[in-house]
Amino acid sequence: MSKLVIVGTVAFDAIETPFGKTDKILGGAATYIGLSASNFNVDGAIVSVVGGDFPKEYITMLEDKGMNVEGLEVVEDGKTFFWSGKYHNDMNTRDTLATELNVLADFNPVVPEDYKDAEVVMLGNLHPLVQLGVINQMKAPKLVVLDTMNFWMDCALDELKQVIAKVDVITINDEEARQLSGEYSLVNASKKIMEMGPKFVVIKKGEHGALLFHKDDMFYAPALPLAEVFDPTGAGDTFAGGFSGFLAKTGDFSFENMKTAIIYGSALASFCVEKFGTERMTQLSKKEVHQRLQQFKSLTQFDIELK
């Protein structure tokens, strides 16, 4: 069992989908990553910041899930990061209605002393300089996983490239991979991105699954076809949490084991979208996860005799 450091936002989200809308509910990349990774009983720590308006019971809930929250700074006279968005009918695209950085604007991440020797670091989507600040506090991490998005490619590309040069795995979506590499083909895009630093590239394609690239090896994980996607918020973070959580639990960072990690990430993400916000992830049983993994197996397994 390795230690896992998770950095990312802990936030309020207000979400509107064709199925309904929410008031301010619990959200944030680190929240989803932590909830997802907690399925592996890893020794995880969340590094983030919230304001005095953040309910104590949310913090307690994260602790109950086994997350160390020493690095979750509470700025008593500040307000928690807030994001509001509205999904279109296809559920694949969304408009951001509001982004209030609040306490995130001056966030200076501090990794708890006991977690500076963690083997696995999961850098959730945040400003690249914050991600870099976390990497620099780590003693000798064996696996650093980076999640990021097009926003940072648009407005902090140099800083983002500094982070990319220091990580082992990057997870981005297909459009972002194209933007970052300037290549349309995802095969070529992954090659260019590997030249920037990461040995592994995970390209998330939403309802079309995810691709893992490493040297000349490829792996294609499907997404579970769903009758209804209720709320896609946090699916990518949940994927990242399942992926990094499984790797922290097993301590095996080989290509073969990363395939399995991607299946775990995909399976957990398939739950996330079934309800608004974090609701589904806080109520997940081991049995449900087991059944979902079984579904992924039967979804992709085939017999072929190759003599």
Add this chain to the structure above:
Amino acid sequence: MSKLVIVGTVAFDAIETPFGKTDKILGGAATYIGLSASNFNVDGAIVSVVGGDFPKEYITMLEDKGMNVEGLEVVEDGKTFFWSGKYHNDMNTRDTLATELNVLADFNPVVPEDYKDAEVVMLGNLHPLVQLGVINQMKAPKLVVLDTMNFWMDCALDELKQVIAKVDVITINDEEARQLSGEYSLVNASKKIMEMGPKFVVIKKGEHGALLFHKDDMFYAPALPLAEVFDPTGAGDTFAGGFSGFLAKTGDFSFENMKTAIIYGSALASFCVEKFGTERMTQLSKKEVHQRLQQFKSLTQFDIELK
């Protein structure tokens, strides 16, 4: 080994892609299906029509691949069906520049006497009434596979629905499945389409692979991520040819065997796009197919312990 009847266009295509353009070259749904199915040494017959302008060596080539061409009518004073199209830079969308029906306008398909007892019928994309005409000539087919497209949904929906009611398997792309069913989710779309007749629904998602639905079972076949797609023309037909060819060869029409058939179809389609038109499919070796299938295996295989 079952007999396989293939109906579809045999045509001239003129293709433009970002990589170049061709003059009139060999094309047509039945051509691609036949070339693809020939990899299984099936006893196949092509039912189609060409004009007097159609080179005899193309017909000989199809015969050399083991296809019976008795049902390939030659209208000496007519011209062969011609299609011309230009692909956009993303290679996923295209503009049709010209469609000249020519001899196809009055095509009355005739299934050769020796093939009326064929077990498997592959209805390539054509007017639904022509497809219906072929079904009606068959004695007792065990498996009828239908390929069609949005064009017929727009202009011959009633006739198309008559065909759909009589087939065992339908293969369409994701947008067509949505159009036909009125459902956005492919899970729900496949359910509605199964209610129209077919016991199996195959939804082709291009670079995102293909889904097979049967009752409550699902299977997800990936597409091989390619560095370059040279010319997508015929990929769907090649998929259908591999799918129906494998099923005709094995005579096993179970869900399990259809999974394997879809992998064969996907593997063969991945060759088709490597060169212009039918070029790659006419030069394919058993060894190359074998290696590609091995790639599909390693692309999707993962280890997961489920206790």
